[in-house]
Amino acid sequence: RKEVEQDPGPFNVPEGATVAFNCTYSNSASQSFFWYRQDCRKEPKLLMSVYSSGNEDGRFTAQLNRASQYISLLIRDSKLSDSATYLCVVNRFNTGNQFYFGTGTSLTVIP
Amino acid sequence: NAGVTQTPKFQVLKTGQSMTLQCAQDMNHEYMSWYRQDPGMGLRLIHYSVGAGITDQGEVPNGYNVSRSTTEDFPLRLLSAAPSQTSVYFCASSYSRDRWRGEQYFGPGTRLTVT
Numbered sequence: 193r194k195e196v197e198q199d200p201g202p203f204n205v206p207e208g209a210t211v212a213f214n215c216t217y218s219n220s221a222s223q224s225f226f227w228y229r230q231d232c233r234k235e236p237k238l239l240m241s242v243y244s245s246g247n248e249d250g251r252f253t254a255q256l257n258r259a260s261q262y263i264s265l266l267i268r269d270s271k272l273s274d275s276a277t278y279l280c281v282v283n284r285f286n287t288g289n290q291f292y293f294g295t296g297t298s299l300t301v302i303p
Numbered sequence: 304n305a306g307v308t309q310t311p312k313f314q315v316l317k318t319g320q321s322m323t324l325q326c327a328q329d330m331n332h333e334y335m336s337w338y339r340q341d342p343g344m345g346l347r348l349i350h351y352s353v354g355a356g357i358t359d360q361g362e363v364p365n366g367y368n369v370s371r372s373t374t375e376d377f378p379l380r381l382l383s384a385a386p387s388q389t390s391v392y393f394c395a396s397s398y399s400r401d402r403w404r405g406e407q408y409f410g411p412g413t414r415l416t417v418t
Binding site: 196200233234235236237238279289290291293294295296 | 399
């Protein structure tokens with residue numbers, strides 16, 4: 193079973209729409225959770241951390257449900273510049289700082 | 304700060320050739336990792352290091368070697384290239400647990416094709 197599972201999409205939404213991505217993780221010992229953004233042919237970059245109480249950063253809201261092992265990302269008022277692949281990432285410290293990546297969800301925002 | 308740098312950006316190898324992918328960081332990060340990214344597979348950990356002189360295997364280590372002689376550098380060696388190693392390779396670094404703020408920093412990637 194994969195550590196992190198995401199719907200690969202693609203999601204094609206008009207500008208101004210609200211879109212939600214979901215992800216599940218398999219290891220209950222996972223300690224930290226993130227959404228990374230990856231533009232085409234570029235390296236992944238941290239979008240936001242995800243906290244148990246839920247957190248917001250501008251138009252982006254992330255939620256974590258530890259009981260269901262489920263993470264979500266909500267993007268409101270989508271912009272053309274939001275077009276990218278969104279990677280769900282979980283982390284735990286084993287012998288090192290181990291990150292486990294989902295395959296990513298592709299988003300295209302259409303004018 | 305240059306952050307995480309990787310060379311080369313692109314490489315074409317023939318089956319059986321060997322090469323080293325270079326990775327360096329100037330942020331004094333203790334942890335460094337190598338990932339490969341393939342379509343539909345996500346990023347998969349090849350090898351990682353928690354400090355100079357210490358390395359360990361990740362999810363897909365076969366066919367690759369690493370060493371960490373300094374905090375800054377973490378080269379990845381392909382011993383005998385195979386077409387299955389055609390991929391995009393990312394190096395990443397982060398602080399150790401006691402200084403970690405959550406972010407892992409990635410280099411720009413190396414696109415490797417093995418024919």
